[in-house]
Amino acid sequence: ASVWAKVPQGPPDAILGITEAYKADSHPEKINLGVGAYRDDKGKPYVLPSVRSAEKKVVDAALNKEYAGITGVPEFTKAAARLAYGSDSPVIQEDRVAVTQSISGTGALRIGGAFLERFYPGGKTIYIPTPSWANHNAVFKDSGLRVEKYRYYNKDTIGLDFEGMVEDIKNMPKGSIVLLHACAHNPTGVDPTEDQWRSISDAVKEGGHYPFFDMAYQGFASGDTAKDAFALRHFISEGHRPCLAQSFAKNMGLYGERVGAFSIVCESTEEKKRIDSQIKILVRPLYSNPPVHGARIASEILNDSALNQQWLGEVKGMADRIIKMRALLKENLEKLGSKHDWSHITSQIGMFAYTGLTAEQMDKLAKEYSVYATKDGRISVAGITSDNVRRLAEAIYKVKG
Numbered sequence: 504a505s506v507w508a509k510v511p512q513g514p515p516d517a518i519l520g521i522t523e524a525y526k527a528d529s530h531p532e533k534i535n536l537g538v539g540a541y542r543d544d545k546g547k548p549y550v551l552p553s554v555r556s557a558e559k560k561v562v563d564a565a566l567n568k569e570y571a572g573i574t575g576v577p578e579f580t581k582a583a584a585r586l587a588y589g590s591d592s593p594v595i596q597e598d599r600v601a602v603t604q605s606i607s608g609t610g611a612l613r614i615g616g617a618f619l620e621r622f623y624p625g626g627k628t629i630y631i632p633t634p635s636w637a638n639h640n641a642v643f644k645d646s647g648l649r650v651e652k653y654r655y656y657n658k659d660t661i662g663l664d665f666e667g668m669v670e671d672i673k674n675m676p677k678g679s680i681v682l683l684h685a686c687a688h689n690p691t692g693v694d695p696t697e698d699q700w701r702s703i704s705d706a707v708k709e710g711g712h713y714p715f716f717d718m719a720y721q722g723f724a725s726g727d728t729a730k731d732a733f734a735l736r737h738f739i740s741e742g743h744r745p746c747l748a749q750s751f752a753k754n755m756g757l758y759g760e761r762v763g764a765f766s767i768v769c770e771s772t773e774e775k776k777r778i779d780s781q782i783k784i785l786v787r788p789l790y791s792n793p794p795v796h797g798a799r800i801a802s803e804i805l806n807d808s809a810l811n812q813q814w815l816g817e818v819k820g821m822a823d824r825i826i827k828m829r830a831l832l833k834e835n836l837e838k839l840g841s842k843h844d845w846s847h848i849t850s851q852i853g854m855f856a857y858t859g860l861t862a863e864q865m866d867k868l869a870k871e872y873s874v875y876a877t878k879d880g881r882i883s884v885a886g887i888t889s890d891n892v893r894r895l896a897e898a899i900y901k902v903k904g
C-alpha cells in the first residue's frame with residue numbers, strides 16, 4: 504500500500520468552492536460576491552497607481568536580490584509601525600515596539616500565535632469573536648493555542664451584541680488573550696463605535712487580559728488610516744500593551760505580494776530588544792526571512808511623502824466606492840418596495856456586508872439568479888458595481904422580499 508493510503512480527503516475551501524461554481528455558470532450577468540478582494544467599478548482587479556509608481560521606482564533602482572534580515576526590510580517595518588500606532592505615539596517615540604515583517608496578515612497572526620504559545624505567561628487560550636474570519640481558528644490552533652469564542656454578532660439586530668461581548672470579556676479567566684478586529688470586522692462588517700471601544704478597553708483592562716489586534720483593513724474601512732486605527736491607539740492610550748497583525752493586502756492591493764507586519768508593544772527599549780531576539784529565533788526555522796519585493800514597494804509608498812499622499816487618496820477612493828455601493832444596494836432594495844429594514848447594509852463597514860439572508864436564501868440566489876456568495880449571508884461589497892447593483896437588488900428582493 505502507498506505510504507499515504509490513510510490520508511483522508513479533506514473538505515474543499517468554502518470560498519474556493521464558490522469561485523468554482525461561479526466559473527462553471529454560463530449566465531452572462533452572473534455576479535461573484537464571494538472573493539475578499541477589491542474590484543473596480545467594472546468588476547476588475549485593481550492595481551493602485553501609487554503601487555505601479557512605487558514598483559517602477561523599485562525596479563529602476565536595480566537593487567540586488569540579497570536576503571533581507573530575519574525580521575525583513577527595516578525601512579518597511581519602521582514605517583508600518585508608524586502607520587499603525589501613529590508617528591507621535593509614545594510607543595514609537597520611546598522606541599518600544601518590536602516589529603517584524605511577515606507573510607501578509609496571515610503570517611503576522613501565525614507569528615503572534617507562535618510567540619504567545621512559547622512565551623505568554625498566562626493561560627494559552629485565545630478568544631475570538633463569533634463569528635470571525637474563517638482562518639483565525641485554524642491559524643491559532645496550528646500555533647498551539649486553544650481557541651475559544653466570545654459573543655459579537657447579534658443576528659436579530661444584524662448588529663453588534665455589545666452587552667454579550669463585554670459580559671463575555673469580563674467572564675474570561677483573568678489574563679486571557681483576546682483577539683480583536685481593529686476595524687472592518689470580517690465577516691460581518693459590524694464594528695463597535697468609538698464609545699463602545701472605550702468600554703471594551705475597560706473590560707479588557709478589568710480582566711487583566713492581553714489584547715491581540717488584527718488590523719487587515721487600515722484605511723480601507725473609513726478611507727482614513729488614523730480613524731481606522733482608533734481602537735488600537737485608544738487601547739495604547741489606556742495603558743494596554745497589545746500585539747498587532749498588519750496586512751497590506753487590502754489597503755495597498757498587494758494581495759499576492761504577501762506584505763505584512765507583526766508587532767508587540769513593549770514596556771521599554773530593553774524589553775523590545777529581548778522580544779526582537781526571540782522573534783528572530785522563532786522566524787528563522789519557519790522561513791528564514793521574508794520576501795523583499797512587496798516590502799520594498801510598500802516602503803516606497805510609506806516613506807516617500809508624495810507617493811504617500813497619492814496612496815492615501817487611492818485608499819479613500821476604494822473605501823468610498825464601497826460605501827457608495829452599499830448605499831446603492833439599499834436604495835435599490837427600497838425602490839423595489841422591500842419592507843425589510845436594510846439600514847445595516849450602510850451602517851456596516853469595510854469589504855463585507857452581512858445581509859441577514861439564510862443559507863437557503865443564499866442557495867436560491869446562486870441557483871436561480873447566478874449570484875454567488877458564502878452561505879452565512881456574507882457578500883463582498885467589492886464585487887458590486889454600478890452595472891450589476893440593480894440586478895443584485897432584484898435577486899435579493901425576490902429571494903427575501
Ligand code: PLP
Pocket residue numbers: 539606607608609610636684689717719749750751752758763
Ligand atoms: N485578518 C482578517 C480579518 C482578514 O479578513 C484577512 C484577509 O481576508 C487577513 C487577516 C489576512 O489576509 P492576508 O494574509 O492576505 O493579509
